[in-house]
Structures are given as C-alpha cells and as structure tokens.
Amino acid sequence: xxxxxxxxxxxxxxxxxxxxxxxxxxxxxxxxxxxxxxxxxxxxxxxxxxxxxxxxxxxxxxxxxxxxxxxxxxxxxxxxxxxxxxxxxxxxxxxxxxxxxxxxxxxxxxxxxxxxxxxxxxxxxxxxxxxxxxxxxxxxxxx
Amino acid sequence: xxxxxxxxxxxxxxxxxxxxxxxxxxxxxxxxxxxxxxxxxxxxxxxxxxxxxxxxxxxxxxxxxxxxxxxxxxxxxxxxxxxxxxxxxxxxxxxxxxxxxxxxxxxxxxxxxxxxxxxxxxxxxxxxxxxxxxxxxxxxxxxxxxxxxxxxxxxxxxxxxxxxxxxxxxxxxxxxxxxxxxxxxxxxxxxxxxxxxxxxxxxxxxxxxxxxxxxxxxxxxxxxxxxxxxxxxxxxxxxxxxxxxxxxxxxxxxxxxxxxxxxxxxxxxxxxxxxxxxxxxxxxxxxxxxxxxxxxxxxxxxxxxxxxxxxxxxxxxxxxxxxxxxxxxxxxxxxxxxxxxxxxxxxxxxxxxxxxxxxxxxxxxxxxxxxxxxxxxxxxxxxxxxxxxxxxxxxxxxxxxxxxxxxxxxxxxxxxxxxxxxxxxxxxxxxxxxxxxxxxxxxxxxxxxxxxxxxxxxxxxxxxxxxxxxxxxxxxxxxxxxxxxxxxxxxxxxxxxxxxxxxxxxx
Numbered sequence: 001x002x003x004x005x006x007x008x009x010x011x012x013x014x015x016x017x018x019x020x021x022x023x024x025x026x027x028x029x030x031x032x033x034x035x036x037x038x039x040x041x042x043x044x045x046x047x048x049x050x051x052x053x054x055x056x057x058x059x060x061x062x063x064x065x066x067x068x069x070x071x072x073x074x075x076x077x078x079x080x081x082x083x084x085x086x087x088x089x090x091x092x093x094x095x096x097x098x099x100x101x102x103x104x105x106x107x108x109x110x111x112x113x114x115x116x117x118x119x120x121x122x123x124x125x126x127x128x129x130x131x132x133x134x135x136x137x138x139x140x141x142x143x
Numbered sequence: 144x145x146x147x148x149x150x151x152x153x154x155x156x157x158x159x160x161x162x163x164x165x166x167x168x169x170x171x172x173x174x175x176x177x178x179x180x181x182x183x184x185x186x187x188x189x190x191x192x193x194x195x196x197x198x199x200x201x202x203x204x205x206x207x208x209x210x211x212x213x214x215x216x217x218x219x220x221x222x223x224x225x226x227x228x229x230x231x232x233x234x235x236x237x238x239x240x241x242x243x244x245x246x247x248x249x250x251x252x253x254x255x256x257x258x259x260x261x262x263x264x265x266x267x268x269x270x271x272x273x274x275x276x277x278x279x280x281x282x283x284x285x286x287x288x289x290x291x292x293x294x295x296x297x298x299x300x301x302x303x304x305x306x307x308x309x310x311x312x313x314x315x316x317x318x319x320x321x322x323x324x325x326x327x328x329x330x331x332x333x334x335x336x337x338x339x340x341x342x343x344x345x346x347x348x349x350x351x352x353x354x355x356x357x358x359x360x361x362x363x364x365x366x367x368x369x370x371x372x373x374x375x376x377x378x379x380x381x382x383x384x385x386x387x388x389x390x391x392x393x394x395x396x397x398x399x400x401x402x403x404x405x406x407x408x409x410x411x412x413x414x415x416x417x418x419x420x421x422x423x424x425x426x427x428x429x430x431x432x433x434x435x436x437x438x439x440x441x442x443x444x445x446x447x448x449x450x451x452x453x454x455x456x457x458x459x460x461x462x463x464x465x466x467x468x469x470x471x472x473x474x475x476x477x478x479x480x481x482x483x484x485x486x487x488x489x490x491x492x493x494x495x496x497x498x499x500x501x502x503x504x505x506x507x508x509x510x511x512x513x514x515x516x517x518x519x520x521x522x523x524x525x526x527x528x529x530x531x532x533x534x535x536x537x538x539x540x541x542x543x544x545x546x547x548x549x550x551x552x553x554x555x556x557x558x559x560x561x562x563x564x565x566x567x568x569x570x571x572x573x574x575x576x577x578x579x580x581x582x583x584x585x586x587x588x589x590x591x592x593x594x595x596x597x598x599x600x601x602x603x604x605x606x607x608x609x610x611x612x613x614x615x616x617x618x619x620x621x622x623x624x625x626x627x628x629x630x631x632x633x634x635x636x637x638x639x640x641x642x643x644x645x646x647x648x649x650x
Contacts, residue, residue, distance in 0.1 A: 043384070044548055047408055048495060115180075117334050124365065135506065
C-alpha cells in the first residue's frame with residue numbers, strides 16, 4: 001500500500017492510496033509506457049473509474065485538482081549523492097467540479113479483472129483499475 | 144414464455160465464429176500484429192469468441208480503405224444512399240432473433256430488450272435517416288437582384304466513431320445512420336467488451352455497402368481507439384463514453400482542428416409531483432413503472448433515471464408502492480423472454496457497482512431494496528448479476544452524484560417546485576430527466592427549467608429516431624437522433640454567385 005503525498009494546500013491528510021496490486025501493475029505498465037498519470041473519470045460506461053495515461057498525454061488545467069502524488073519507485077528515491085534515482089512519480093488528478101462532490105471521501109486504487117472501455121493503458125492486460133472509497137471524517141469540504 | 148437456446152447449442156439462433164477479424168474494405172482482415180483477445184459473455188462469465196486486437200497499423204489500413212471509398216460514396220445521390228439504408232433496415236428486421244441472441248450473449252441484456260427495443264429501433268433509425276436525407280434541401284439567399292448565395296450540404300469525408308458497450312448495435316446505428324446518409328465513409332471501433340454483435344451484423348449487411356464505406360477495427364482504447372481519434376486522416380470524431388476519455392478525445396481533435404461530438408452520460412433526475420397520486424388509475428400505474436425503469440437494461444443506460452425525487456406528501460406511499468413493484472422484477476437467464484433484469488456487461492462493471500453499494504451504505508443511505516450481488520446459481524453462477532437496488536438519502540451523497548451504471552436508484556424527497564428544480568439541477572450532468580405530473584403547466588415549466596438535453600414528460604426511456612438526444616453541461620456536445628444529427632456529418636458549401644456583368648468599380 002502506498003499513500004499519496006499530500007498536494008493540496010492547507011491539507012495534511014493523504015487523499016489517495018494505491019493498494020499492492022495497483023503498485024505491481026503500475027510498475028509493469030511504467031516499463032511499457034514510461035511515466036504515468038491518473039485522471040479520475042466521471043460519466044457513463046467506464047466513468048467513475050480512474051484512467052491511467054502516459055504522463056502528459058491528458059492535458060490538465062486549472063479546472064483540475066491534483067489530489068496527490070505517488071512514488072512507485074521500488075528503490076530508494078535518492079542515491080548516496082542525493083541524486084534522484086528510482087523515483088517513479090505518478091500524479092492523481094480529478095476535475096475541480098467533480099472533486100466538489102467527492103472531496104469527503106478517501107480513494108484507494110484497486111485492480112479487478114475486466115477491460116474498461118476508455119483509453120486507460122492497463123485494459124489490454126485484462127484488468128481494470130477501480131476506485132474503492134471510504135469516508136474521511138476530518139476532511140475539510142472542498143470549495 | 145420462450146427460452147432461446149444458448150449459443151453453442153445446435154438449436155441456437157446464432158452460431159458465432161471461433162474468431163472475428165477486422166472488417167476492412169468489404170472483407171475480413173487479419174490484424175497486422177496477429178493478436179486477438181477473448182470476448183466474454185456476461186451471461187455466464189465465459190469467453191465465447193476471439194476478436195482481433197487492432198493497433199495503429201490496422202487503423203491505417205481501415206483509413207486507406209475509407210479514403211479510397213469516400214469520394215465515390217459522397218457523390219452518390221441521396222436516393223441511392225437511402226436505398227442502401229433501407230436495405231440494411233430490412234436485413235436487421237429479417238434477422239431479428241439471430242441478432243437479438245447475439246446481442247444478449249455479448250452484452251447480458253434480457254432478450255426482450257433487443258427483440259422489442261434495440262433492434263426495431265435500429266432498423267427504424269436507418270429508415271428515418273433514409274427519409275431525412277431524401278427530404279433534406281439546401282437553401283439559397285437572394286443577396287440582391289444579381290447575387291445569390293447557395294448553401295449545399297457536402298459530406299465531411301472520412302469520419303471516426305467509437306461505440307459504447309451498453310447498446311452495442313443500437314449505439315453504433317445512432318452514429319452510422321446519419322454518417323452514411325450524409326455520404327461519409329467510416330472507421331468504427333466497437334467497445335472491447337461487446338464487439339461481436341456488431342461483427343455479426345456487418346456479416347449480414349456487408350455486401351449492401353460499397354467496399355470501404357464502413358470499416359470496423361476492433362481492439363482496446365489505448366491501442367486502437369487512440370490512433371483513430373488522434374489521426375489527422377479523419378474529418379470528425381464521435382464518441383460515447385465517460386468524461387475523461389471525452390476530454391482526451393477533444394484534445395486529440397483540437398490538435399487536428401476537427402469537430403467532435405461527445406455523449407458522456409448523466410445522473411438523470413426523475414421527478415414525481417404529488418398530484419400523480421391523486422387517483423389510483425392507469426396514469427398512476429404508468430408513473431410507478433416510470434420509477435422502476437431505473438432497472439431497465441440493468442441501469443446501463445446513459446439516461447438511467449438514477450435519481451428519483453418524490454414530493455413529500457406522497458413520499459412514503461409512493462415509495463412503498465414502487466418498492467413493491469421493483470421487488471417483483473424478474474431477474475434471471477437473459478435468454479428467457481420473461482426475464483426483466485439480466486447481467487451487467489462485464490466484471491469490472493459489476494465490481495464498480497458493488498463499490499458504489501458500499502460507499503452508499505458508508506454514507507448512511509438507507510437500503511430500501513436489494514443492495515447486493517445476485518447469485519442466480521447453476522450455469523449463471525459466474526455471471527455478473529446485481530439485485531435491483533433502491534437507496535434513500537440526500538443529493539450530496541456520491542450515489543446521487545455519480546453514474547453508477549447499474550440497477551441502482553437513489554431516492555430523496557422535495558418540498559415544492561423550486562426545491563425539485565434545485566435538486567434536479569444540482570449535478571455535473573444534464574443528459575436526461577423525467578417529470579411526472581397531471582398538471583400540464585407544472586410539467587411544462589419543469590421541463591424547461593431542468594438543465595438537460597432530453598426531458599421526458601409523463602414517460603421515460605423512449606428513444607424515437609425523430610427526437611433529438613444529447614447533453615447539457617458535462618454530458619457532452621452535439622445531438623444524435625433527429626435530422627439535426629445530419630449537421631454533425633456535413634460541411635456547408637456556399638457558392639456566392641454574381642449574375643451581373645458589371646465590374647465592382649474599386650480598381
């Protein structure tokens with residue numbers, strides 16, 4: 001399990017996590033696609049699922065919120081000289097208006113069998129990232 | 144009651160091929176990279192055919208075919224194209240049961256739906272656009288005595304279409320019929336969950352269309368959808384699906400400066416004003432059914448009436464009545480014509496719905512009915528079934544705000560008209576809505592005040608070809624159905640003609 005680093009101003013609690021199955025899958029996908037990112041979808045069909053894209057493929061804007069940043073690097077992220085080594089950062093984004101309705105819940109990225117229907121990179125593996133949610137008692141509502 | 148034989152049995156209405164390739168230039172075409180994936184039936188959770196796993200190379204091949212076919216197809220007369228569309232409609236009608244069994248096996252929907260809704264609507268859709276293109280006129284303006292502006296409709300050329308899995312054939316037809324009627328050539332990518340029923344259809348109608356006019360490339364979004372949506376060789380992209388993918392496709396389209404139409408779902412309110420219960424008559428019965436339609440197609444409808452808003456004076460009695468009615472919905476073998484609720488389309492869809500049942504309970508919503516996965520046992524034990532579920536809660540809960548795409552309705556109450564409209568519009572989406580009232584003025588005003596592209600008044604889930612369909616807000620861009628849809632597949636050519644022999648006099 002990896003908790004995302006807090007990226008929202010004035011917040012101290014991590015909002016997003018990756019479970020072990022997600023971390024393992026993301027490390028494999030990273031080898032194939034290079035750096036990755038998440039954008040949480042809404043809407044029909046494959047909506048409400050986290051979309052995993054090559055980093056930068058999906059253009060975020062001021063109308064998106066960065067909920068957290070993971071590092072799935074399996075090695076220490078700094079080498080002996082303090083130079084970045086095995087760092088593999090993955091940002092998790094959501095549209096600002098959608099976050100207005102989601103902000104009271106903590107999200108954990110899981111993996112289930114399936115294949116989604118969007119452009120998320122894990123679909124050809126026969127699996128799909130999925131969100132599991134729990135209430136955040138102390139979260140400040142997002143305005 | 145009829146129970147259709149499952150594919151694989153000798154008396155089944157459809158026999159699937161063990162392997163389906165792409166359909167390019169009027170024939171089956173092996174995937175360039177030689178890869179295939181399994182199509183799984185949600186009825187029993189088992190694979191039943193292999194389907195070509197397309198890549199950019201296959202998309203290119205399909206685009207080559209489309210570009211070679213587009214000029215001649217674009218020059219055919221509306222009469223010729225209408226004749227082609229009408230022939231396709233006839234073939235769909237003549238193969239109703241075969242296509243219905245294919246659709247049910249691929250998607251999991253109860254077979255009465257493809258038999259009585261999806262497929263009759265699909266053939267009617269072709270006939271509607273056959274008529275619409277023949278009836279379409281250009282126009283002209285007499286600018287002055289010597290100058291006339293003529294407006295002609297011209298096809299765009301080659302267009303891309305990406306199809307969802309909830310109505311695999313009908314949603315394809317919603318995009319195909321106007322595009323073909325307008326004279327475009329098409330590269331279409333079916334959903335990777337449900338590719339086979341469209342391939343069964345193309346096998347039946349393939350020889351009606353000139354080679355290359357309609358090309359189908361199967362595969363995954365990232366491998367086949369992306370190269371199609373981002374190709375500089377299409378003049379338009381149409382997509383039905385979710386918001387992030389819709390934004391991504393818009394980004395690709397912006398890079399090529401091409402138009403995009405998007406249908407991205409909703410969280411449709413279904414509003415019941417208290418006067419519906421004034422009499423216990425046929426209309427009240429119809430309104431109750433209107434509530435229960437949330438379970439139609441297992442809730443896998445972009446316009447699923449997934450939020451029910453009931454006025455306070457009738458809240459308890461109406462909810463009691465419709466809960467009883469929903470509890471009677473027959474869930475079972477999708478191939479049985481008595482079955483009303485079938486299987487969810489895929490395992491990931493099932494898992495997502497279950498995750499929403501979980502967060503709904505965590506947020507304190509009251510489970511009035513269902514709330515669990517359904518185990519139908521026997522051959523269906525591994526299928527993807529969810530009990531029709533009624534939650535009570537408030538509009539701030541996530542089950543009221545997100546498209547669960549399952550047989551799940553979130554119910555709340557409202558005080559008066561303003562409260563109803565305020566709750567109805569407190570959502571990111573604006574695709575569908577329902578209004579139920581015996582008062583025509585209230586129903587009309589509510590219909591106009593709700594920010595949604597389709598408001599059903601005293602009915603729900605009707606999809607006639609002539610009624611424009613599309614979203615407000617985050618539900619998308621553009622319209623399908625109705626002759627308006629032709630506009631998304633046509634260029635406007637203006638000829639500005641001078642009939643004067645005299646120079647302008649500037650030089």
